[in-house]
Structure formats: C-alpha cells, structure tokens
Amino acid sequence: MSVETVESAGPTPKKGVSILFGLTLVGLLVVLWLLLGLATNAFWTPNNISNLLRQGAMTAILAVGQTFVIITAGIDLSVGAVVGFTSVIVAWLLAAGVPLWLAIIATLAIGVLIGAFHAFGIVRMGLPPFIITLATLTSLRGIGLLITNGSTISITNDAFTTFSRADFLGVPSLFWMVIVVAIPAYVFLHLSRFGRYLFAVGSNREAARLSGVNVNRTIYLAYILSSTCAAFVGLLLASRIGIGNATQAEGWELQAIASSVIGGTSLFGAVGSVHGPLLGAFILATINNGANLLNVNSFWQRIITGLLIIVIVYFDQLRRRGAR
Amino acid sequence: MIGLQEVSHRHDEQVRAAGGRSVPKGEPILELRGLQKNYGAVEALKPATMTFLSGEIHAIVGENGAGKSTLIKLLTGVIARSAGEIRWCGETVDLATPNEAIARGINAVHQEVVLCPHLSVAANMFLGDEMNRRGLMRKRAMTGAAQGVLDDLGFNLPANAELGSLTIGQQQLVATARAAMRGTQFLIFDEPTAYLTRQESAQLFRLIRRLQGEGVTIVYISHRLEEVFELADRVSVLRDGTHVGTRAISETNEAELITLMINRTIEQIYHKEHFESGEMIVETRGLSGPGFRDVSLSVRAGEIVGLYGLIGAGRSEFALGLYGRNPVSAGEIFWQGRKVAIGNERKAMDLGIALAPESRRDQGLCLNLPIGVNINLPVFKRLTRGLTINRAEEASNAERQIRDLKIKTPSRRVLASAMSGGNQQKIVIGRWLSHGAKLFIFDEPTVGVDVGTKAEIYRLFARLLEKGAGIILISSYLPEVYELADRLHVFRQGRLVASHDYRAASHEEVLAQAINA
Structure with missing residues (x-):
C-alpha cells in the first residue's frame, strides 16, 4: 500500500491529535496568563481572576452549543439574539409574579422551541442554516423590543440577581455553570452515540441516512441544544445585569463562533470537540481582560481578536496538512 | 476537420514552454529514472525506471494501492518526488508544481470530474483561458468555438448547457475535450470509463485515438483489461509500488497481465x-x-x-x-x-436489508471520519450501554471487520478518505456484515x-x-x-x-x- 495507509492524523473526535491541539491551546492560555502576570500586577489578583472566569463563562457556554451545530456543517447565527430575548422573557415572567423555578424552566423551554423552529426550517422547509438563523436573529430582537416597548425590565428577585455574583468554593458561580454544561456536553458529544451521529451527519448526510442514522432528528438535536445553551446564558446574563433587555448580547454569536473555531472546530463540519470551544472562549476572554488591564484601546481588542482568529486557524490548517 | 489544438490560442505559448521542439513519433518523450516516493517509512513508489514514447498509448495497470495514483501525482506535479529523475523531451525537469506540468503540456483527466457544475460547458472548456477583448469576455465566440469542437468530435452536446445537467459520462467527455484543447502533448487518463456507458466509452475511445493521431502521447489507467487490449500500444504493470514490467500489447495477453498484477490466475x-x-x-x-x-x-x-x-x-x-x-x-x-x-x-x-450504495463518496462513506466510525455507524445503538458507547466493544467490533475483510490500514482511527477504492468498498461492506x-x-x-x-x-x-x-x-x-x-x-x-x-x-x-x- 502507498499513501493510502499512512496514518493521517486527521480530525478524529477521539484521542491523539485533538488532545494535542487542545494542549497547544492550553499552552497558549498559560503563556498569555504568564505574560500578563509579568506585564501587570493586577492580573493575578483573586478579584481579576474571578472576573476573567465570569467574562469567559457565558461565551464558553454559547460556544459549546454552537459547536454542536457547526459539527453538523451548520451554523447558528441567532445565539446572541436568543440571549437578549430570553433575558427579556425571564425578566417579564418574574415581573408578572411567576415563581423563579417556573420562570427558569419556561425560559429554557423557549430556547428549546427556538431551536426546534430552526431545525424545522432546515429540515422541512429546506432553508440553509445561515438564512433561518439570520432570520430569527433579527426577529427575536424585534419581538423582545415589542415586549419591552423598547425599554428594559428590571428584575427585583434578589435570589436570582445575587446568584451571578456568588462564589462557590472560591470559584464564581458563573464558572461552575460552565462545568455544569460542559460535563454533560462532553458525555453527549464524545461518549454517546448521538455525538457520533452529529459527526456523521456533518461528514456525509446521505451516507449517515443510508446507514440508518435519523438525520432529521440529529439536526433537531443540534439546534435545540444550541438554542437551549443560549437561553441558559440569557438567564445568567439577566442575573448578572439585573435587567431584561432585548438589545443585550449584540455580536455574541460571532464571539461564540470565533471561540469554537479557535478551539479547532471546522466550519465544514465533522470536526470539533467540547474542550476546544471552552479553551477558545477563555483565550478570547483573557485577551480582552489583559487589554483592559494594559489600558489598550478597546477598539484594538477587536482587531487583535480578528488577527488571532486568522493566526490560530491558519496554524490549525497547517498542522492538519502537515499530518498527511 | 480542424485539429483540436488549433482552437486554443495558447497553443503556441505551450509549444514554446515545452522547449519549442517536438519529439518525433516513437522516440522517448518522458523518461523516469529511479523515480521514487516515500511517505515516512512507507514506500508508495519504489525506484521506477520507465519510458513513454512520443505518440503512443501507454496503459498502466495494477491493483489499488499499487502506486498508480502516486505515479500520476508525480507526473502532474501534485506531489514532490523523494528521489530520482524525470526527463521531458530529453532534458531533466523539476515538475514541482501542477502549473509547471501544464505549461509543459502534461495534463490529466480524472475519474471524478473536477470542473464547475454551475457553469456552462463552454465556460468550463475555456476556464482559466478565456477569450477576451478589451477586458471583456467574448462569450459568444467561446460558445461557438466550444460547439465546434464538440460537434467535430461527434459528441452531440450543447455548448451552452449547464455542465451539472449532464451525466457524469458526458462531463467526462467535456473534461477530455477541455484537456485536448489546451495544447496538451501528454495526457493521462485515470480510470476514465468507470462511470461511463458503453456509447460514452466508445466516444471517449474515438477521441483518444484521434488525439493520438494528432501526436499526443496518452497514458491510460484502467482496471478493465479488455479496454487496455482494445486501446493501448504498450502496457506497464505496477504491483505494491514496484514497476514489475512493460510489455508491447501484441506480445502479451490478459492472463499474463493478471499474473503480473496479482500473482493469481484469471479463473480465480x-x-x-x-x-x-x-x-x-x-x-x-x-x-x-x-x-x-x-x-x-x-x-x-x-x-x-x-x-x-x-x-x-x-x-x-x-x-x-x-x-x-x-x-x-x-x-x-x-x-x-x-x-x-x-x-x-x-x-x-x-x-x-443492507445496501452498499452506488457511490462510495456521495452515499457510502463519511470520508473525513475514521474507519472505525464508518464501520460502526449502523450499530452504535447496539454498542450503547446506558448513556454511553462501550468503547471496548466499539473498538473490537471495528477491528474484527478490518481483520476479517483484510482492510489495509494501520489503525481503525485512520480516516476513510485516506483509503484506496477497494479498501473503501470493504469498509462499506464491513459495516453491513457487522450489522447483519x-x-x-x-x-x-x-x-x-x-x-x-x-x-x-x-x-x-x-x-x-x-x-x-x-x-x-x-x-x-x-x-x-x-x-x-x-x-x-x-x-x-x-x-x-x-x-x-x-x-x-x-x-x-x-x-x-x-x-x-
């Protein structure tokens, strides 16, 4: 045999290379932290670290949900709008006197419905994921603004609003929420058969279908998970800022996609992991945090983020090609 | 009857690029001396010394993985050689990039058509070599010229049709006509008839003979030995990356070729x-x-x-x-x-019911996923214990099929895309054997x-x-x-x-x- 049998270190959802790439990202994160620690005294303070973990947490959760969708070779542009919209929903429900537990469940259920609607548009109406999620991106913000009549709804429930500021075992509760999402997400994507189906659908829909994989159900699953993660982040955001506001979380969908891609997810589908987007999100959060500490103009932060996406994805491509 | 190559206005440039000289018929046009390709420790092509004569139809046969695709990639500048020398028209050449190969007049027509399905037949034939006047494309002139070539070849295809609306066989003919128009001196066909109907194959053969008549050297790669005997002047056999011999077609027979290729007789x-x-x-x-x-x-x-x-x-x-x-x-x-x-x-x-579908690439395999996942795809439910997949069973199930079917791979983690056609087919079959x-x-x-x-x-x-x-x-x-x-x-x-x-x-x-x- 010739080239055919050369072990190509490809994007397997399993051991080996994906872990190695994960480690490079961990290395990058550690280097960033060490450099920032040297450059500024304020970085390694408990306060700042807590702050960093809070900042990264919400993007990280969005990015994990987004990754499920991207693995199926789709995209979910609506997640930022879903965050803003669900922050309005939970604030509205609480203002209407709905008990907290019910408000949370209802908000998450709205996330499920939005995801199901996306999948319906893709599977039944044959719309490209880009289009259907772009449509909900704009309409959800509109519905949210209609509900609030363009203003914000304050949240007076103290139990809800103190949650995001609380610590547990010295770690911010928001970061615990990342772990609460990431562990089941890991089990789902890497250990359960549904994870395999996501990869199979992203790699070759027809082959998956002819092998008995329920392709439509898999697509429903991916978009529902993404929107539900976004609704969950909507709850966390509402808790953190104490209001419901439909214009919040503007552009977070791009942060989520960027985190996912930095974390090694391929926009062509069938390549991705759970730890990748988590690392990606915290690398982005570190850069923003560090730039703030160093008094770098926030406009520069955007430019740096853009350059970083290019550099990291470029090196990822090189690594994949080199492995052939 | 106009010569195909007259259609291309780039032809003269290419003759110049090729050294401005043409090699008389029957003289060596391309010589390989100890040409070799290694991927790490794997010898994809062991030192090969072969000669292609100007104006001949030279068939290359061998099993999948015998080194045929490696050889094509080396000749078309897609991959770099590990050692050895390539002589083109008597002088040593690099052939380091696809552009260099094309500029010298070396071209390939692949089994899977690599053209733009949404463009017209004419646009595809002129792609990258469009006729322009003052920066604007001369669309009608190109369509006319393309139609002329198609009619002349007896293809009966409309030049303004969208390529994607044609059958794969017809697209193959367009790809061939395209290569033929570009002043090609040395044209490699990689299993061109795999998806063709009989009539289409017959048309393709006519085209190949005609190109030969115009002095083009043809390399023809096929699994179908009867085609080799119908078409070729000489045939070279590869086995396990080794060039095991070259025969004049008149001095060999099917049985001998098969023995050379696989050390097995035809009855088996x-x-x-x-x-x-x-x-x-x-x-x-x-x-x-x-x-x-x-x-x-x-x-x-x-x-x-x-x-x-x-x-x-x-x-x-x-x-x-x-x-x-x-x-x-x-x-x-x-x-x-x-x-x-x-x-x-x-x-x-x-x-x-189990179905091993027609197209491995489009319907059969998740190419950028590992072999193991491809084999287990229908049985993940059976491999699931509670919430998660039993990893040990997943591994042993895939490895049993790899072993039983002799799928040539170092590991079940290798991507399906890295396998040869035969091994890919075994993956699809293995999937259904494991499902039952x-x-x-x-x-x-x-x-x-x-x-x-x-x-x-x-x-x-x-x-x-x-x-x-x-x-x-x-x-x-x-x-x-x-x-x-x-x-x-x-x-x-x-x-x-x-x-x-x-x-x-x-x-x-x-x-x-x-x-x-």
Missing part, C-alpha cells in the same frame, strides 16, 4: 458457488417509484439476482425504493411472504476496485449465500453480473425488460436488450 477471479435456493426473502409486485416503473422480481435465500443495464436505467433507483430511501408510488413488497411497507431506511434495516442482514444489495460494488479485491468481494458473496442470505447485485459491467448472477434481470429506461437464468443468454443478447438495439 469470478468466484462462483451454486447453492440450493431456499425460502423467498423478498418479492416485489409492480413496484414503481421515482426512476423505475412496474418492477416485479424476487430474491430467494442462497441466490444472487443480477440487475444489468446502462447507468440511469433505473436499477439503483429501484434499490433505493426497496430500501425505503425514496418513496414508492405503486406496487407491493412482500418480505418473507408478508406484505410490508418500507417507509424509511431504518425500517428496511430492521427487516434485514438477510438481503444484501450491492450497487456497483467493484467500480474503482482492483482485481484482487474484486475476487475477495466475490468470495464474500459466496460466504453470505452459504449463510442463507440473498443478494441483489447491480452492475454496469456485464461480465460481472453474467458470471455471478443466478438470475439476471435487464433494465432499460426504468423498466425490467428481460430476465435470464444463469448463463442462459449470450452477452450480445443481454447487451442488445439493455440498449434496445
């Missing part, structure tokens, strides 16, 4: 065992659906039912209808005597598969029949269905037009029924 290839036919597995009555009408046939345990016809005759469509992939509009299906409705693929699988089935549908199982693997697949059929399964074998390659099928059905334009028992009709008769001659 079409392996056929007859079994007592048992219970009725499936029967269709007047089944109709998209692409097929009123098809009634049955399959019993222990028999192979062959479906022969041209591409597009409705055989694959029938299979997809039976498998629940496409909706059935009329007719009935009886499974082991009981009337059933097969609404989706899962239902078909649960009954015990009562009725196996094999749609073109040996397209792009080497002789050795073919023989293995045929032996596997016998093993399946022995265990009481039934097989539907769909093939456009008559000798295959003819030698293997216990009952042979001929399809034409979506209908079942004739049926024969094992070897009851002659090749010519079957062929005539398929093309309505």
Whole structure:
C-alpha cells in the first residue's frame, strides 16, 4: 500500500491529535496568563481572576452549543439574539409574579422551541442554516423590543440577581455553570452515540441516512441544544445585569463562533470537540481582560481578536496538512 | 476537420514552454529514472525506471494501492518526488508544481470530474483561458468555438448547457475535450470509463485515438483489461509500488497481465458457488417509484439476482425504493411472504436489508471520519450501554471487520478518505456484515476496485449465500453480473425488460436488450 495507509492524523473526535491541539491551546492560555502576570500586577489578583472566569463563562457556554451545530456543517447565527430575548422573557415572567423555578424552566423551554423552529426550517422547509438563523436573529430582537416597548425590565428577585455574583468554593458561580454544561456536553458529544451521529451527519448526510442514522432528528438535536445553551446564558446574563433587555448580547454569536473555531472546530463540519470551544472562549476572554488591564484601546481588542482568529486557524490548517 | 489544438490560442505559448521542439513519433518523450516516493517509512513508489514514447498509448495497470495514483501525482506535479529523475523531451525537469506540468503540456483527466457544475460547458472548456477583448469576455465566440469542437468530435452536446445537467459520462467527455484543447502533448487518463456507458466509452475511445493521431502521447489507467487490449500500444504493470514490467500489447495477453498484477490466475477471479435456493426473502409486485416503473422480481435465500443495464436505467433507483430511501408510488413488497411497507431506511434495516450504495463518496462513506466510525455507524445503538458507547466493544467490533475483510490500514482511527477504492468498498461492506442482514444489495460494488479485491468481494458473496442470505447485485459491467448472477434481470429506461437464468443468454443478447438495439 502507498499513501493510502499512512496514518493521517486527521480530525478524529477521539484521542491523539485533538488532545494535542487542545494542549497547544492550553499552552497558549498559560503563556498569555504568564505574560500578563509579568506585564501587570493586577492580573493575578483573586478579584481579576474571578472576573476573567465570569467574562469567559457565558461565551464558553454559547460556544459549546454552537459547536454542536457547526459539527453538523451548520451554523447558528441567532445565539446572541436568543440571549437578549430570553433575558427579556425571564425578566417579564418574574415581573408578572411567576415563581423563579417556573420562570427558569419556561425560559429554557423557549430556547428549546427556538431551536426546534430552526431545525424545522432546515429540515422541512429546506432553508440553509445561515438564512433561518439570520432570520430569527433579527426577529427575536424585534419581538423582545415589542415586549419591552423598547425599554428594559428590571428584575427585583434578589435570589436570582445575587446568584451571578456568588462564589462557590472560591470559584464564581458563573464558572461552575460552565462545568455544569460542559460535563454533560462532553458525555453527549464524545461518549454517546448521538455525538457520533452529529459527526456523521456533518461528514456525509446521505451516507449517515443510508446507514440508518435519523438525520432529521440529529439536526433537531443540534439546534435545540444550541438554542437551549443560549437561553441558559440569557438567564445568567439577566442575573448578572439585573435587567431584561432585548438589545443585550449584540455580536455574541460571532464571539461564540470565533471561540469554537479557535478551539479547532471546522466550519465544514465533522470536526470539533467540547474542550476546544471552552479553551477558545477563555483565550478570547483573557485577551480582552489583559487589554483592559494594559489600558489598550478597546477598539484594538477587536482587531487583535480578528488577527488571532486568522493566526490560530491558519496554524490549525497547517498542522492538519502537515499530518498527511 | 480542424485539429483540436488549433482552437486554443495558447497553443503556441505551450509549444514554446515545452522547449519549442517536438519529439518525433516513437522516440522517448518522458523518461523516469529511479523515480521514487516515500511517505515516512512507507514506500508508495519504489525506484521506477520507465519510458513513454512520443505518440503512443501507454496503459498502466495494477491493483489499488499499487502506486498508480502516486505515479500520476508525480507526473502532474501534485506531489514532490523523494528521489530520482524525470526527463521531458530529453532534458531533466523539476515538475514541482501542477502549473509547471501544464505549461509543459502534461495534463490529466480524472475519474471524478473536477470542473464547475454551475457553469456552462463552454465556460468550463475555456476556464482559466478565456477569450477576451478589451477586458471583456467574448462569450459568444467561446460558445461557438466550444460547439465546434464538440460537434467535430461527434459528441452531440450543447455548448451552452449547464455542465451539472449532464451525466457524469458526458462531463467526462467535456473534461477530455477541455484537456485536448489546451495544447496538451501528454495526457493521462485515470480510470476514465468507470462511470461511463458503453456509447460514452466508445466516444471517449474515438477521441483518444484521434488525439493520438494528432501526436499526443496518452497514458491510460484502467482496471478493465479488455479496454487496455482494445486501446493501448504498450502496457506497464505496477504491483505494491514496484514497476514489475512493460510489455508491447501484441506480445502479451490478459492472463499474463493478471499474473503480473496479482500473482493469481484469471479463473480465480469470478468466484462462483451454486447453492440450493431456499425460502423467498423478498418479492416485489409492480413496484414503481421515482426512476423505475412496474418492477416485479424476487430474491430467494442462497441466490444472487443480477440487475444489468446502462447507468440511469433505473436499477439503483429501484434499490433505493426497496430500501425505503425514496418513496414508492405503486406496487407491493412482500418480505418473507408478508406484505410490508418500507417507509424509511431504518425500517428496511430492521427487516434485514443492507445496501452498499452506488457511490462510495456521495452515499457510502463519511470520508473525513475514521474507519472505525464508518464501520460502526449502523450499530452504535447496539454498542450503547446506558448513556454511553462501550468503547471496548466499539473498538473490537471495528477491528474484527478490518481483520476479517483484510482492510489495509494501520489503525481503525485512520480516516476513510485516506483509503484506496477497494479498501473503501470493504469498509462499506464491513459495516453491513457487522450489522447483519438477510438481503444484501450491492450497487456497483467493484467500480474503482482492483482485481484482487474484486475476487475477495466475490468470495464474500459466496460466504453470505452459504449463510442463507440473498443478494441483489447491480452492475454496469456485464461480465460481472453474467458470471455471478443466478438470475439476471435487464433494465432499460426504468423498466425490467428481460430476465435470464444463469448463463442462459449470450452477452450480445443481454447487451442488445439493455440498449434496445
């Protein structure tokens, strides 16, 4: 045999290379932290670290949900709008006197419905994921603004609003929420058969279908998970800022996609992991945090983020090609 | 009759690029001296010394993985050699990039057409070499010129049609015409007839002979030895990355070539065992659906039912209808005597139907996923314990198929895309062996598969029949269905037009029924 049998270190959802790439990202994160620690005294303070973990947490959760969708070779542009919209929903429900537990469940259920609607548009109406999620991106913000009549709804429930500021075992509760999402997400994507189906659908829909994989159900699953993660982040955001506001979380969908891609997810589908987007999100959060500490103009932060996406994805491509 | 190459206004440049000299017919135009390619420790091509003569049709045969694709990639500048020398028209050349190869007049036509399906035939033929006047494209002139070439070749294709609306065979002809227009001196065909109908193959052969007549040197790679004998002047054989010999076509025969290729005799290839036919597995009555009408046939345990016809005759469509992939509009299906409705693929699988589809790339494999995942795809449910997949069982299940089917890979983690055609087919088959089935549908199982693997697949059929399964074998390659099928059905334009028992009709008769001659 010739080239055919050369072990190509490809994007397997399993051991080996994906872990190695994960480690490079961990290395990058550690280097960033060490450099920032040297450059500024304020970085390694408990306060700042807590702050960093809070900042990264919400993007990280969005990015994990987004990754499920991207693995199926789709995209979910609506997640930022879903965050803003669900922050309005939970604030509205609480203002209407709905008990907290019910408000949370209802908000998450709205996330499920939005995801199901996306999948319906893709599977039944044959719309490209880009289009259907772009449509909900704009309409959800509109519905949210209609509900609030363009203003914000304050949240007076103290139990809800103190949650995001609380610590547990010295770690911010928001970061615990990342772990609460990431562990089941890991089990789902890497250990359960549904994870395999996501990869199979992203790699070759027809082959998956002819092998008995329920392709439509898999697509429903991916978009529902993404929107539900976004609704969950909507709850966390509402808790953190104490209001419901439909214009919040503007552009977070791009942060989520960027985190996912930095974390090694391929926009062509069938390549991705759970730890990748988590690392990606915290690398982005570190850069923003560090730039703030160093008094770098926030406009520069955007430019740096853009350059970083290019550099990291470029090196990822090189690594994949080199492995052939 | 205008020469093809006159159409290209770039032709003169290319002759200059090629050194401005042409090599007299019969003299060496391309020489390989100790050409070698290693990937790490793997020797894809062991030092090869070969000579291609100007104006000849030189066939290259060998099993998949024998080094043919490596050789093409080296000659077209796609990959860099590890050692050795390439001499073009007597001088040493780098051939380091595809552009250099094209500039020297070396071109390849690939089995899978690599053109733009949304552009017109003419736009594709002129792609990258458009006719311009003051920065604007001369669309009408190009369409006219392209039509001229197509008409001249007797292709009967409209130059303004969208490429994607043509059959794969017709697209192949366009790709060939495109290469021919570009002042090519050395043209490599990589299994061009794999997806072609007979008429299309015949047209392609005419084109190849014509190019030869205009002085183009042709390298022709094929698994079909009868084509080699029909077309080639000389033939070179590769085996396991080694060039084992070159023969003049007049001084060799099929048996010798096969022995050189695989060290095995021809009788061992079409392996056929007859079994007592048992219970009725499936029967269709007047089944109709998209692409097929009123098809009634049955399959019993222990028999192979062959479906022969041209591409597009409705055989694959029938299979997809039976498998629940496409909706059935009329007719009935009886499974082991009981009337059933097969609404989706899962239902078909649960009954015990397995389908190895026509196109491995489009329907069969998740190419950028590991072999193991591809094999286990239908059985992940069975491998699940509670919430998660049992990793040990997942591994052993994949590895058993890799071992049993002799899939040549260092690990189940290698991506399916890295495998040769024969090994890819084994992955698809392994998937269904591991799932288990009562009725196996094999749609073109040996397209792009080497002789050795073919023989293995045929032996596997016998093993399946022995265990009481039934097989539907769909093939456009008559000798295959003819030698293997216990009952042979001929399809034409979506209908079942004739049926024969094992070897009851002659090749010519079957062929005539398929093309309505």
